[in-house]
Amino acid sequence: MTDRTVTEPGTFEFEGALDTLCVRIVGGAVNVVGTAGGPARLEVTELDGPPLIVTRKGRTLTVAYEDLNWKGFLKWRDRHGWRRRAVISLAVPQQTSVEVGVVTAGAVISGLSGSTVVQGVNGDTTLVGLTGPVKAHTVAGNVEAQSLSGDLRVNTVSGDLTVVEGSGPGVRADSVSGSMVLDLDPAAGADVHLTTVSGEIAIRIPEPGDADVEANTTSGKVSCAFDELEVSGMWGTRRITGRVGDGGTRLRATTVSGAIALLRRPPVEDAPSFRKDL
Structure with a gap:
């Protein structure tokens, strides 16, 4: 040594x-x-x-x-x-x-x-072009990830999570008050599980998506760009559930008071900036 x-x-x-x-x-x-x-x-x-x-x-x-x-x-x-x-x-x-x-x-x-x-x-933490598994645990810092193809695990207290071009086998993120914005093209059979107490969650997946979706918020607003999915609940908890495309990818998102948005990514040649969609 x-x-x-x-x-x-x-x-x-x-x-x-x-x-x-x-x-x-x-x-x-x-x-x-x-x-x-x-x-x-x-x-x-x-x-x-x-x-x-x-x-x-x-x-x-x-x-x-x-x-x-x-x-x-x-x-x-x-x-x-x-x-x-x-x-x-x-x-x-x-x-x-x-x-x-x-x-x-x-x-x-x-x-x-x-x-x-x-x-x-x-x-703040920035992660770019990583192909191996990633774990990030922050108290107040934000996590920004781009072009990750490995498994991603994130835990924050108040920091926000942003993922662009995520294609790994799984994403698991937990936060107290941080928001989550994810632009995903998950691998077949991927498992995406997002949980936050008061933060907002926005997820964009490509057409046709091929995902089994279960998203819910206790008191926040919901929006969904996929007609195939069912938006239910008039008072209290609201849910987005159903299958997009052939399914396979498991997509779960839960927030207590934050809003949830599930967005559709158009073909690349027609795709506008993700942040403008929000």
Whole structure:
């Protein structure tokens, strides 16, 4: 095992095979990108406060503060009162499994085929072009995902979830007050399950859809662009149920007081911007 204490901006390379990356920072931003070749590379562009500890143990690379552990990460408090900020970028092999934890910092993770786990407190997370399974747990940060083809699991307290071009085998998202906007082209047999207390849910699927739908809201409004589906309930709980196309994909959405909208994506050449549809 080798340790390196980083006290100022700089660039570092790591020879040899690498299959796991762990990052934990406070303030600033972290950017992780998968690459087809070359050694793993760390670039620290800003660093204020205590040093970062870079540890290489076998095939695992860790970049973190000494007093910031993964266990209990979402409840961490800076007992030393340090003012911290770190802006770092890492290039790692595409197959690397990644764990990223950020406090009041943004995270961008792209181009990986290994598993990805993100925990965030007051920081937004952006996920792009990931083919492996993804888990994201945030307190107040938003999660934005584009072109994901792996399984996606998201849990937020007040952060919003946006998914564009999602084609994985499943999406499971839970939130207290965050809204969810998903543009999906799910794989055959995919399972999509969305739950929020007060947030709104909007889902767009392509024609013909091929989905078995069960969506309900206790007191929110509903809208549905598929004539094949039944909208029921005049007072209290309202539901959208039925089958679109040949079915197969299971689509479930539940909110207590938020609205639910199920939208139809027209053929690509005629498709307007998703956000304009909303």
